[in-house]
Amino acid sequence: MPDSPETRVRIAPSPTGPLHIGTARTALFNYLFARRQGGTFILRLEDTDVARSSLAYEKDILDGLHWLGLTWDEGPEVAGQAARGPYAPYRQMQRLPSYAAAADRLLAADLAYRCYCTPDELDAERRRLEAAKLPPRYNGRCARLTDDERRAFEAEGRRPAIRFRVPEQEVIAFDDLIRGRVEIDASALGGDLVIVRADGNPLYHFTVVVDDAAMAISHVIRGEDHLSNTPKHILLFRALGHPEPRFGHLPLILNADRTKMSKRKTQTALAEYIEQGFVREGLVNYLALLGWSTGTEEEVLSLDELTERFDLAHVHKGGAVFDRERLEWLNGQWIRRLGVDEFVDRLQPFFEVELAGGRIDRLPTDDELRSLAPVIQERLPRLGAVGELVGFLFVDRVEVDPAQLVPKRWDRAITVDGLSAARDALARHDEVTWEADELEPPLRGLAETRGWKAGDLFMAIRVAVTGRTATPPLFDTLVALGRERTLARLDAALAALGS
């Protein structure tokens, strides 16, 4: 693949909420496209909605993107700090002069004009049109104001917004990278559009074009929800005298009911997935395959492998329902692929959460975790599930339900018998022979001589020492528990059975 240095793509999140899984996916697709093309990936913060933007959200977004491993070549690195790159700054609120200059140019060329209509007036007009079953559209009341009329409005104290002139009759067409040719009649655009608010702050449709032009963006890859807005952008590019970039509209991520993914119906904040123990490899892999496929049957792919294979032509056009089960499966695949040290490092924070929540009494050591790794790694769909898997190893005492202590085929008396015989057999081991393959044969032998099913005996022991019916393999569990605690818990269980 030849180097195309002029490929410049961007992700332009708005810090009006925590990093959304959909934004993360759009960022990923842009990243993959840029890397694949040998191009430049840019991050730009669209923070012109001052009322809803916050630094905390900005930090959440930057941290989340970093966490995913989507490194950008230009843009802010750290929340609140200055941005790096030849087109800095990369925060729109710091680029206000360039929007003002662009607006002045449009005004001077009469491609835009000042509009004195108040929000109330516009609202009333919109409602009138709706009631008449007509499409809402700006009526152009201020499109041809005389100087006198303008002065009269100013005298009333009205502050003007700036509107961009949208042609009455013109078909805007473009070749979408994913959907092919799209044609939309300018008359369907709702009339002249506001590009600068009365308070002087520029609006999204305007800033996005001014910046994409200024930053020499070559390909705009974004969600399908922007497809209908694209003609407005194209008109603005033309008015600004800048060549249009290529556009590619990604299918939307959907709730289970096939509506656009929303916080109400689906967990959308990346930070929550991180908290629950999804690993970056799993999330990246899953998100990449939501709406795109390699065209082959490969599906467990790393970020680098995805990059090698990425291709906009294989992006599916229809919306994709977010399927958490599939995410968990892929996440499990990646957890199992982690090296032991990496696995242990990533797991420790989750034990800290367990400790803080009072669900365990102490933290495991790295050594303990390393020896436990082989038996827990394949049992975790998410790192956050580790507490319920082996939390019993790190508590001072376990709660044991006496009813669960008695295996299905056994009664209380056999259980007492079995447990105390097991206790005796285990007590014969010292610290040195307290190993899984040393512990198992004697207990199997015991079951056999007494005519018990080994599984029943093991289950009774399992419940006695862990309080649970589902655990990692019993003998590995006993080793992790240690001789003293194993014996003590067996004694406690025997006591609970009233013997």
Place this chain on the structure above:
RNA sequence: GCCGCAUUCGUCUAGAGGCCCAGGACACCGCCCUCUCAAGGCGGAGAUCACCGGUUCGAAUCCGGUAUGCGGUACCA
């Protein structure tokens, strides 16, 4: 309402005129492995390719219409 986009197993998808009475994966159900739970292996069930017409010797794939869904239609992004 208007404009636009989309539509293959429950879900994610493969498929770019004959290889497809449609392949893979998740989930589901069996079986195997097995001390439980997982993981893994094997097998099963699951899609009249939204519908109706057309083009063609031949259509999931091309064209038209219909339906349904979704998105957009803000001095939000």
